[in-house]
Amino acid sequence: MxxxxxxxxxxxxxxxxxxxxxxxxxxxxxxxxxxxxxxxxxxxxxxxxxxxxxxxxxxxxxxxxxxxxxxxxxxxxxxxxxxxxxxxxxxxVDASQPIHAKVALHFVNAEISPAVKLSGAIVSHVLNELDVSCLPGQLPEFITVDLSTLEAGQSIHVSQLALPEGVTVVAHGQDQTVATSSIPRGAATAEAAAE
The missing domain is CATH 2.40.240.10 (Ribosomal Protein L25; Chain P)
Known part of the structure; x- marks a missing residue:
């Protein structure tokens, strides 16, 4: 641009x-x-x-x-x-020097994940952007988070993301949570009552 x-x-x-x-x-x-x-x-x-x-x-x-x-x-x-x-x-920016930048996360396939489709869970986005380091030419516009394999009660962490080539996450000593799925309390009690 x-x-x-x-x-x-x-x-x-x-x-x-x-x-x-x-x-x-x-x-x-x-x-x-x-x-x-x-x-x-x-x-x-x-x-x-x-x-x-x-x-x-x-x-x-x-x-x-x-x-x-x-x-x-x-x-x-x-x-x-x-x-x-x-x-x-x-x-x-210098083309030969790595840069640190925040890159937006795009969440896809939430509607077909087992957590939503089978369990009626709600997917919560914990992070909306990620701090990355890369050369200026390799800076992605966004990083895609695929939620298609997310089960109810599970989380997706930064280490599970598919990063573009040459892009590394600036980790602050921990594997941060990106998204979680949880079953709403009302839905869980209704299921128990039905059983």
């Missing part, structure tokens, strides 16, 4: 407010060997781009003064109640 940015020289609360009133969003690019650069982006285009999942989880081509840089969206701040992006942070 491509992002067009403009260099800005003024900084501070007043300068940022004037930018936002003009329909632009202040931002910064940092990382790599170059010094941090202050930028301004089209506020409306950025707001709509942030609605796309791919914008959060992929390497972006940021064009600034005719030069294109590979960047990753690291952070953004939204207005409390207006549809307005207050600030955006981008990090430069």
């Amino acid at each position: 491509k992002v067009v940015a403009f260099a800005r020289t003024q900084q501070g609360t007043g300068a940022s407010r004037r930018l936002r009133n003009a329909g632009q969003t202040p931002g910064i690019i940092y990382g790599g060997a170059a010094a941090p650069e202050l930028i301004a982006l089209d506020g409306n285009a950025l707001f709509h781009a942030l609605k796309k999942e791919a914008f959060h989880g992929s390497i972006l081509d940021l064009e600034l003064d005719g030069k294109t840089q590979k960047v990753l969206l690291r952070d953004f701040q939204m207005h409390a109640y207006k549809q307005l992006v207050l600030h955006a942070d981008f990090q430069r």
Whole structure:
């Protein structure tokens, strides 16, 4: 995805407010060997781009003064109640250096899993994103979690996920739970009464 940015020289609360009133969003690019650069982006285009999942989880081509840089969206701040992006942070990426990023999880096949189909269980998503490490070119847009083999009362852990090639999970010393299935209490008592 491509992002067009403009260099800005003024900084501070007043300068940022004037930018936002003009329909632009202040931002910064940092990382790599170059010094941090202050930028301004089209506020409306950025707001709509942030609605796309791919914008959060992929390497972006940021064009600034005719030069294109590979960047990753690291952070953004939204207005409390207006549809307005207050600030955006981008990090430069080096194709040869591994990066850490959070990747969204997509849950599939819950409706055909034995837990739901046979036992009437409810599948709870414990994690919605996963912290991974990989080279920028190998960063996946999302990771698929297949729930087709999930039995009632069982869980799926990070170690059971099929990760794309070159992608490793940044584990914090434990095998985290991704999803669990449990039979609702009312359903369990109704079954016991029926027996």
